[in-house]
Amino acid sequence: MALVWHTARRPSGELQDDDFALRDVPDLPLGEGEVRVRNTWLSVDPYVRGMLDDEGSYMPTMPLGSQVPGGAVGAVVESRDAGLPVGTRVLHDYGWRDSAALSAAQCRPIGPDEMPPQRFLGHLGMPGQTAYFGLLEVLEPRAGEVLFVSAAAGAVGTAVVQIARIKGLHVIASAGGSDKCALLKELGADVVIDRKAPGTMREKLAAAAPEGIDLYFDNVGGDHLDAALESARIGAKFSLCGMISGYGKGGVLELPDPMRLVVRQIRMRGFTAPEFEARRSLFEKDMLEWVLAGRMRSPETVLDGLGAMPEGLRAVLRGDNMGKLLIRL
């Protein structure tokens, strides 16, 4: 038997445990070229919220009764594929469950062995890849430029801050609360903005970047995007990665004085990590090197047990997590 989270109800207001249901799924016999993976770590990603209903959603809405998707790492416990013997550590997209029967093509072996496997759900996985390409290919930064990154204490943001420091940028990072701000200073941010501190984001960013910003890595939208436009130098580049301020709210972006986009010659580009898939090996080489050299710290927030998944999603949507939020099985 596998235990699998399913969608059970359209959310109304904050997510409830009953919006999901944990159900048994029988273990079918493996076919040729298939393996059974026992999951050990599960990823909780905000995009799942967008799939639960069609309110302000940009992701396809899942039918009720669907199995919830998400990244996972685990070990092969039964194998009918010669390339993935029992014991192989793999990364795959069948999370929100304790085990999964998968074709070999759906699994990616992970290594080296000394690397904690959950790292492949964080800085060595999709969030790291998002940070890497969203910063280096979308923004094409040059050493000495001023970068603002919002929601910087999250899985993507902590990688952006550290890659930016490695590349010689001046980093202004925002997050909510003094603990996160302290973390960002430890990770090398030059200036930290606490979004929960008094004052508007415009005021706080203007104070943090008195000569303006060259680059903005946006995870938030809303008042953060507005503040970045207000502080943008002529020709500033904006990388739009996420708009967590708008998830599940039927969000509308209200942007005062949109002529700023024209007059300041803003170059703004939305992106998603999969569009850079063809160059993933570049990311893997650099990031593995940085992690092994101790130049890339990977903070984690860990909840235990499959039952904690709905709370994990609530936590990541509230922004409670420092670094990557993970479920340990």
Added chain:
Amino acid sequence: MALVWHTARRPSGELQDDDFALRDVPDLPLGEGEVRVRNTWLSVDPYVRGMLDDEGSYMPTMPLGSQVPGGAVGAVVESRDAGLPVGTRVLHDYGWRDSAALSAAQCRPIGPDEMPPQRFLGHLGMPGQTAYFGLLEVLEPRAGEVLFVSAAAGAVGTAVVQIARIKGLHVIASAGGSDKCALLKELGADVVIDRKAPGTMREKLAAAAPEGIDLYFDNVGGDHLDAALESARIGAKFSLCGMISGYGKGGVLELPDPMRLVVRQIRMRGFTAPEFEARRSLFEKDMLEWVLAGRMRSPETVLDGLGAMPEGLRAVLRGDNMGKLLIRL
């Protein structure tokens, strides 16, 4: 004496004639290297509205009593510069007046002689340069791509439509009213959208571009920008030239579902014509060739007399003009 329009009052609601004052300015003797130019044609540009007050303004606000700026063409009537003898036709930035004393460096001689001089305020001048670089350098179009251009019956838009056709694009053009739409068909637009016709812009653009758009040249903002995002293909490019929907209104852009920018990997870039000044000769060569070959028609709306300037500005802000709005002296 020169007659010069000055700012006289901060506007309240629609512009009034009394927001401006036409005043005499004494003719001072020319210095060495200076010329006196009698203006024959004046340009009326929407950006002037943004300089009249600080409400939703992106341009520096002019102090009350300032001389209003704007493009002009005229002829040298008195010269103390050997390079600009009497009779030379020149383009300069001292419009909203009947004559001006200028240094030679402030004047650009225009030709060939058979070309109507007012063309250098339109397709052979700043609006043409805006269309040329905003389409060809910002959007980098490829033949066969689908372009949407808004406010297409104006000075910039009529050039965008025709350059796009020369470059082999499929052109969807919007404007307000059946006369403008008929003009756009004559200029070569493949599909025309009347923004005043029943239905939302989203509906109308979706019907005009059932397979989506690759490129958007934005002169409007607001519901046109929203509709373009809704019809955008993955990786679509947006050139932000103007947001006439927001002039003088303390405008706020309301963009539903901003995650569209991310998920559709939109590349959006604000620009202003002066940033391409170094490559102006490219534009001049191509555009002059197209105009002389009859491939570029330049519709004009003409008002007579210096006294018509405030009404001209109101007209261009209301979008009454077909093609370039000009004042003939």
